[in-house]
Amino acid sequence: MKSTPKGMRLHIGLFGRRNVGKSSLLNALTRQNVSIVSNVAGTTTDAVEKPMEMLPIGPVLFIDTAGIDDVGALGEMRVQKTRQVFDRTDIGLIVAEAGLWADFEEAIFSELQQRHIPVVVVFNKCDIAQPAAEHLARFSEDGVPCVATTAETGEGVLDLREALIRTVPDEFINPPTILGDLVPSGELAVLVVPIDMEAPKGRLILPQVQSIRDILDNDAYCMVVKERELRDALDRLKRPPALVVTDSQAFLKVAADTPEDVPMTSFSILFARFKGDLGEYVRGTMAIENLMPGDRVLIAESCSHHPIGEDIGRVKIPRWLQQYVGGKLEFVHTQGHDFPEDLATYKLVINCGSCMWNRREVLSRIMHCQQAGVPCSNYGLTIAYSLGIFERALRPFPSAEEIYREMAPEISSTGL
Amino acid sequence: MKSTPKGMRLHIGLFGRRNVGKSSLLNALTRQNVSIVSNVAGTTTDAVEKPMEMLPIGPVLFIDTAGIDDVGALGEMRVQKTRQVFDRTDIGLIVAEAGLWADFEEAIFSELQQRHIPVVVVFNKCDIAQPAAEHLARFSEDGVPCVATTAETGEGVLDLREALIRTVPDEFINPPTILGDLVPSGELAVLVVPIDMEAPKGRLILPQVQSIRDILDNDAYCMVVKERELRDALDRLKRPPALVVTDSQAFLKVAADTPEDVPMTSFSILFARFKGDLGEYVRGTMAIENLMPGDRVLIAESCSHHPIGEDIGRVKIPRWLQQYVGGKLEFVHTQGHDFPEDLATYKLVINCGSCMWNRREVLSRIMHCQQAGVPCSNYGLTIAYSLGIFERALRPFPSAEEIYREMAPEISSTGL
Numbered sequence: 110m111k112s113t114p115k116g117m118r119l120h121i122g123l124f125g126r127r128n129v130g131k132s133s134l135l136n137a138l139t140r141q142n143v144s145i146v147s148n149v150a151g152t153t154t155d156a157v158e159k160p161m162e163m164l165p166i167g168p169v170l171f172i173d174t175a176g177i178d179d180v181g182a183l184g185e186m187r188v189q190k191t192r193q194v195f196d197r198t199d200i201g202l203i204v205a206e207a208g209l210w211a212d213f214e215e216a217i218f219s220e221l222q223q224r225h226i227p228v229v230v231v232f233n234k235c236d237i238a239q240p241a242a243e244h245l246a247r248f249s250e251d252g253v254p255c256v257a258t259t260a261e262t263g264e265g266v267l268d269l270r271e272a273l274i275r276t277v278p279d280e281f282i283n284p285p286t287i288l289g290d291l292v293p294s295g296e297l298a299v300l301v302v303p304i305d306m307e308a309p310k311g312r313l314i315l316p317q318v319q320s321i322r323d324i325l326d327n328d329a330y331c332m333v334v335k336e337r338e339l340r341d342a343l344d345r346l347k348r349p350p351a352l353v354v355t356d357s358q359a360f361l362k363v364a365a366d367t368p369e370d371v372p373m374t375s376f377s378i379l380f381a382r383f384k385g386d387l388g389e390y391v392r393g394t395m396a397i398e399n400l401m402p403g404d405r406v407l408i409a410e411s412c413s414h415h416p417i418g419e420d421i422g423r424v425k426i427p428r429w430l431q432q433y434v435g436g437k438l439e440f441v442h443t444q445g446h447d448f449p450e451d452l453a454t455y456k457l458v459i460n461c462g463s464c465m466w467n468r469r470e471v472l473s474r475i476m477h478c479q480q481a482g483v484p485c486s487n488y489g490l491t492i493a494y495s496l497g498i499f500e501r502a503l504r505p506f507p508s509a510e511e512i513y514r515e516m517a518p519e520i521s522s523t524g525l
Numbered sequence: 526m527k528s529t530p531k532g533m534r535l536h537i538g539l540f541g542r543r544n545v546g547k548s549s550l551l552n553a554l555t556r557q558n559v560s561i562v563s564n565v566a567g568t569t570t571d572a573v574e575k576p577m578e579m580l581p582i583g584p585v586l587f588i589d590t591a592g593i594d595d596v597g598a599l600g601e602m603r604v605q606k607t608r609q610v611f612d613r614t615d616i617g618l619i620v621a622e623a624g625l626w627a628d629f630e631e632a633i634f635s636e637l638q639q640r641h642i643p644v645v646v647v648f649n650k651c652d653i654a655q656p657a658a659e660h661l662a663r664f665s666e667d668g669v670p671c672v673a674t675t676a677e678t679g680e681g682v683l684d685l686r687e688a689l690i691r692t693v694p695d696e697f698i699n700p701p702t703i704l705g706d707l708v709p710s711g712e713l714a715v716l717v718v719p720i721d722m723e724a725p726k727g728r729l730i731l732p733q734v735q736s737i738r739d740i741l742d743n744d745a746y747c748m749v750v751k752e753r754e755l756r757d758a759l760d761r762l763k764r765p766p767a768l769v770v771t772d773s774q775a776f777l778k779v780a781a782d783t784p785e786d787v788p789m790t791s792f793s794i795l796f797a798r799f800k801g802d803l804g805e806y807v808r809g810t811m812a813i814e815n816l817m818p819g820d821r822v823l824i825a826e827s828c829s830h831h832p833i834g835e836d837i838g839r840v841k842i843p844r845w846l847q848q849y850v851g852g853k854l855e856f857v858h859t860q861g862h863d864f865p866e867d868l869a870t871y872k873l874v875i876n877c878g879s880c881m882w883n884r885r886e887v888l889s890r891i892m893h894c895q896q897a898g899v900p901c902s903n904y905g906l907t908i909a910y911s912l913g914i915f916e917r918a919l920r921p922f923p924s925a926e927e928i929y930r931e932m933a934p935e936i937s938s939t940g941l
Binding site for chain 2: 330
């Protein structure tokens with residue numbers, strides 16, 4: 110029962126041709142203090158995801174790109190499924206046969222470099238051949254860790270682990286806080302958690318659990334309450350809380366029951382910052398102002414669940430957006446790692462809360478939208494905007510509020 | 526991400542000989558509004574567990590007992606691995622070939638009847654033969670639902686679903702509350718959640734999440750706080766909470782910081798009641814008083830996790846118990862569904878919080894202990910007893926407290 114959410118794991122993309130020893134290398138790492146939790150088949154890609162506990166790094170997810178394992182597949186490297194692997198790779202691990210570094214390896218290396226993804230190069234099968242001195246010199250010059258291994262015997266595998274540990278991004282070692290900066294140590298946050306039909310028996314959804322944990326990790330504490338009991342819960346306090354966070358679906362009720370001087374926002378907006386780029390999302394959200402009936406809107410969900418009842422992505426957001434726009438919009442839905450190659454036909458892209466994506470994947474999506482010139486938002490920001498409480502929900506985040514004010518000078522600063 | 530904890534699913538044991546059509550029947554049920562979530566290989570039995578969503582029942586877990594599929598295996602029916610399936614079966618589904626009801630089926634039927642486990646009988650392959658009239662009459666007389674199916678064509682499968690729905694125990698449809706009766710609607714509970722090394726990044730453990738959810742489901746609300754911030758959190762309230770619940774590991778600190786007139790207990794004690802038999806556990810726990818150095822104690826954990834640091838089952842409980850007893854005890858650990866056939870050599874059995882077991886399995890373990898005359902306790906009660914705060918932790922549960930008072934007349938009723 111003790112497993113780390115997938116989106117919080119360090120994603121290590123494993124690239125290399127067929128028969129270069131990728132599996133042996135993974136097994137060799139496994140024997141050395143790595144425990145395989147389980148194999149999870151990728152939902153929409155050919156890549157196989159292997160969650161592991163790799164001390165001292167902690168929870169990692171190896172993405173085994175068996176699908177692009179030879180030069181033949183190289184021509185396809187920019188197609189969607191492969192791009193999806195790069196889109197979520199925190200560290201790229203390129204495995205080459207000792208002495209063999211050719212166009213295939215170079216293409217992967219250059220894709221990773223362009224994306225500023227840290228790389229570790231492994232020359233495997235060193236019992237058969239030696240890495241070329243020119244290759245070693247080149248990576249050493251570029252400051253790219255380069256390790257010689259013989260996976261079969263375990264030779265060099267400890268060096269590889271050390272290289273991986275040295276390459277772990279700071280962001281993973283000192284992850285950003287979800288709301289720790291908004292709720293000082295010893296302070297109180299109130300989390301408003303509606304229980305709807307989609308909430309599974311005996312569970313809370315992941316962003317709620319992660320927020321509670323983040324608050325505790327920051328030596329603060331929280332009150333967890335449904336929207337109906339919020340007013341009583343606030344009345345019970347001698348001093349108001351430092352922050353009220355609500356599920357976006359209860360935004361209006363919570364905004365009404367939270368005193369105007371108490372900071373208030375939503376889980377989705379917190380996660381826009383934690384796992385994405387809040388400023389960029391604010392800019393993207395304000396494109397709602399220019400939506401016209403008939404425009405195409407992409408709604409991208411990270412998890413595949415059976416929509417039940419008033420599903421937020423299928424029913425509520427379309428309804429609220431269309432009410433705001435005053436006419437029918439054309440909605441397209443994607444799930445999991447799927448994301449359209451051609452974004453140009455969309456007037457707006459709305460990501461979900463992104464429970465199942467890592468931060469790199471969300472940032473990659475934002476990047477693709479920027480490149481295509483398409484505004485990008487998420488559920489919480491879209492709902493807040495459609496319901497007219499955008500400014501209030503942004504108030505806890507001064508730089509995001511600033512972007513809003515610059516873009517909407519005609520809107521009064523007094524809030525609702 | 527939206528999945529129900531395994532221990533909360535309705536466990537349907539699927540019994541029947543090889544080639545009787547168990548898999549086809551499961552597939553036929555699947556095609557009718559049942560979605561397979563994933564296949565989970567049993568950790569210690571040969572039974573394969575298949576979690577599904579079966580509307581309108583909700584989350585179920587089929588336990589496919591392929592291991593006892595013919596008369597040859599019948600002689601082994603009472604061996605441990607098979608017993609483990611009966612131990613956790615909420616509904617027994619016996620699949621027989623139409624017209625063929627013999628010793629094998631009768632033995633399973635009688636084992637289920639003895640255990641008061643509701644049964645549904647299926648006569649499959651009705652395209653080949655018809656169920657014998659005498660069998661139908663017999664089950665009809667006994668009030669046991671009996672359905673004729675042809676899984677291959679789907680014939681009768683709807684009837685089977687209806688029979689299963691009618692057979693669902695009341696307890697599953699109206700599950701007992703974890704702490705709803707102790708925290709009235711509109712009231713507040715304080716949950717004390719230490720964050721230790723074993724707590725996975727970004728997570729809370731299951732009993733904590735289930736308790737929060739139970740509180741919300743009962744229109745109450747809660748404060749979630751680490752033990753260090755508890756005193757401040759209580760100070761912030763205009764009125765004290767209806768209940769303080771702590772992780773057993775922080776019992777002493779929480780008992781000290783919670784005013785004497787505020788009811789206080791632990792998650793483990795709540796789960797002793799929710800998933801077991803609190804009264805029986807109280808009786809079992811008091812056997813600690815008679816433990817002698819050298820006695821054997823069984824510590825049974827429902828999940829398999831890598832013990833890290835000061836593991837509660839491996840380090841803390843043994844230490845506290847031995848301090849109480851004043852000498853070395855002999856500890857034996859089991860994990861998952863494993864449970865010794867011969868309990869007689871143990872002086873005490875201590876179950877964990879039971880996250881991964883359903884209620885039926887916990888009650889079966891208590892029953893096996895009773896039959897062997899071995900006292901049975903759980904983590905929270907053992908810790909409370911060893912640390913000298915047993916009575917206070919039981920005070921929220923009058924009938925359990927009564928058992929304690931009867932068994933320990935010499936102990937003052939003024940608590941600590």
